[in-house]
Amino acid sequence: MPAPINPFKKALADGEIQFGCWLGIPTGFTTELMGHAGFDWLVIDGEHGPQDYRATLNALQVLAGTPAHPVVRVPVGDTVIIKQMLDLGAQTLLVPMVESAAQAEQLVRDVTYPPHGVRGVGFALSRAAGFSTIADYGKTADAQICLLVQVENRAGLAALDEILAVEGVHGVFIGPSDLAADMGHMSNPEHPDVQAAIMDAITRIRAAGKAPGILSTRDPMTNAALEAGAQFVAVGADVLLLGTAARGLAAKWQATRG
Template structure:
């Protein structure tokens, strides 16, 4: 049996637009709720959420019951971390703070089996290979792994064209918050200079034949990004949804007693 078809990778290669949500609660019960919400993809965040390898596993397991594509964001682009999440069964990996073509090339080696890459061959005892039930996983896995790199500071932007020239990178994700901070506009991703940089990057990514993406919870950012060619767009985060809804509910009822 070959590796499962990666629907998100297939969709991005076809030029289709996918909408998703961030999972920052680091909890499988919350992930199960989000899994049935109807998004195209969900990002299990290992960078800014209190996730470890076991909590990532638990969320991948519950999301397997739903028609949604999980993406795992590793905390940093290191070979051993990428090896672990791939063996857990992740097929799409998002790597933060990519700043050079050399870094992108190493990440490509990290997701690829020998002789062309550095991924350890342990699928016979891994969830990815269905614990030896999927005998063809090793020969078919590489084609179904999707590598998404985050370009989110000025160093990355300066190297964007070089990163885009790396064959095998499926998409480039722009991080508005980090980019805004690096441009001197902390907390103001809607600043005109930041937005101009984002839209220019999206156009360049799309022109290079890669899939552009970003996280945007503001329509005033999301709509222009989609018009510029963004393909994988996270439009919310479970932490924000819970926090905002809870605050609004409390305010509604407490206000009545004042």
């Protein structure tokens, strides 16, 4: 029995657009709700969200029963953390702050079994391998892993062409907020200079045969990214959805008190 097919990776390879959302609330209840909301993919955020090892495991278990594909964002591109997330069952990883081809090459080794990589072998304890019940997991897993790297500062943009040349990187996600801050436009990713850099990067990523990705909660920016060629596009976050709806509802009824 081979490793399960990664539908998200296949969709990107087929040129399909995949719409997603961020998960920052570390509870199975809301994760399950989001999994049935209609998104193609959901990011379990271990960088800025409070998703630790156990919370990520819970989210992966919950999302396995929904149509949404889980994407795990690790806090940093560390070999040990990546090994743990893959053994938990993550097939798609999002790695922040990649600034060089050397970093990207190491990440490819991290997600690949020997002899071509350094991923540790431990099938008996691995949820990904069905606890040794997926007989051919070790021989077939590499082909189903999807590695997405984040380019989100000027150093990353300067090295973008070299990063794109790394075999085994399947998509490049442009981080608008960090890029805006690094360009001197904190909290203003819609600044014309930032937008120009983002759209140019998306175009270059697509031209290189990789999948471009982005997070955008504003329709004009989202539409511009799609027109530039973005394929995996996150359009919101659970905390933003809840917070916006809750504040709006509270304000509506507080205003009636006169």
